Amino acid sequence: MRPIILTSITTIMGLLPLSIAELTWRNMGFTIICGLAFGTILTLFIVPAMMVSFYYKKIK
Numbered sequence: 313m314r315p316i317i318l319t320s321i322t323t324i325m326g327l328l329p330l331s332i333a334e335l336t337w338r339n340m341g342f343t344i345i346c347g348l349a350f351g352t353i354l355t356l357f358i359v360p361a362m363m364v365s366f367y368y369k370k371i372k
Contacts, residue, residue: 313356320352 324345331341 316352316356320348323348 327341327345330337331345332338334341
């Protein structure tokens with residue numbers, strides 16, 4: 313879990329200066345940042361929680 317979070321944070325921090333400074337890259341930079349943050353949260357927290365809930369429904 314730690315390597316995935318650290319990789320996402322370093323990529324987001326690397327894209328922030330480009331997104332803030334350059335007007336032409338702003339939309340694409342923020343789109344990549346938001347997509348990466350949403351994908352990380354989805355992969356690390358939501359999908360495992362759904363798998364656990366489906367697994368327990370199947371057992372009962």
